[in-house]
Amino acid sequence: MTVKEIAFAKINLALHVRVKRDDGYHELETLFAFVDNGDVLTAQPAEADRFEVYGEFADVLDNPFGNLVARALSALPRPQGLHVTLEKNLPVAAGLGGGSADAGALFRIVEQVHGLPKGWEDAAVRLGADVPACVRSEMAIGRGTGTELEPVKNDMAGMAVLLVNPRVPVPTGPVFAAWDGEDRGPLPKGTARNIALEGRNDLRAPAISLCPQIEDVLERLSQTDPWMFEMSGSGATCFALYDSTEHRDRASRVLAELEPQWWQMSGLLR
Incomplete structure (x- = not known):
């Protein structure tokens, strides 16, 4: 078996x-x-x-x-x-x-x-x-x-997602150590879609301070007209969400031409 x-x-x-x-x-x-x-x-x-x-x-x-x-x-x-x-x-x-x-x-x-x-x-x-x-x-x-x-109401299942990493490892410990210690408030309430749109990633700035390439990835993703884009966790991978797989795949092809050294993975949100 x-x-x-x-x-x-x-x-x-x-x-x-x-x-x-x-x-x-x-x-x-x-x-x-x-x-x-x-x-x-x-x-x-x-x-x-x-x-x-x-x-x-x-x-x-x-x-x-x-x-x-x-x-x-x-x-x-x-x-x-x-x-x-x-x-x-x-x-x-x-x-x-x-x-x-x-x-x-x-x-x-x-x-x-x-x-x-x-x-x-x-x-x-x-x-x-x-x-x-x-x-x-x-x-x-x-x-x-x-x-x-x-649990949270998942109103984002099936949304097309593109993951992009500049191939720079970013250990979690140093990113948390670089966090400025400021509490910027709790998660928004509502469905997953609302939380994603109104929320933030407090580790983005400290991660960029250690790995400036993250900012380059986010800039490139912003140019692909995504529904949303952000860094995941403590970095360095960033994600972009799209309304269709065709839009996502088009963005993936453009990024592959502009930054062929970056790692990519495509999928759908569960």
């Missing part, structure tokens, strides 16, 4: 940083959304757990055995091992929750093959703040460090 799952790329349609906590983390309010494209995990039953990585960004993973998929395998007790292969299509340190998305896909694989063990929610939280949202990969509001999830 072979099981395949897409590790859906995570984007933040809005990301409000409210305050730095005593434990060093930050209180966040964010609107998680997921693209129907990303890394791909394939798993087969095995006598013992095995984990292999290939794909465009496989070499960027410094320690595959410290990867969140390997850690998730260790965190989920099962009566049988799994041989897991990860096709790494998403850039690393890119604001797309790639490792968390991979772990979320692994949780869904284990759910299909064996069922999830009691306490899996706590295991997801221990793996990372984005992992609980990535397990279901459904649009949601995240509070706290991002692990406290609330």
Whole structure:
């Protein structure tokens, strides 16, 4: 039995940083959304757990055995091992929750093959703040460090999205360290569409201060007449939303001609 799952790329349609906590983390309010494209995990039953990585960004993973998929395998007790292969299509340190998305896909694989063990929610939280949202990969509001999830009316499902990254890794820690500490207010209320349009990403400015290429990506995206564009998470990936796949694909072709060195991925919002 072979099981395949897409590790859906995570984007933040809005990301409000409210305050730095005593434990060093930050209180966040964010609107998680997921693209129907990303890394791909394939798993087969095995006598013992095995984990292999290939794909465009496989070499960027410094320690595959410290990867969140390997850690998730260790965190989920099962009566049988799994041989897991990860096709790494998403850039690393890119604001797309790639490792968390991979772990979320692994949780869904284990759910299909064996069922999830009691306490899996706590295991997801221990793996990372984005992992609980990535397990279901459904649009949601995240509070706290991002692990406290609330439903939201998803009136954006099926919207065409283009992801663009300048191929510059941007680790999360330094971006949060560069945040100016100013609380600019809570998420707007209403549907996902309203939150996305009226919200903001408080990490955009600190990320640009560390990676000026982000501003170039945003400028290029603004010229493609999108419905909305913004940086995702702590960067450096930016996204643009379009009213049709034809509009998105046209923008993608233009960007590929102007900036052929940039990474792109197209999809639809889930």
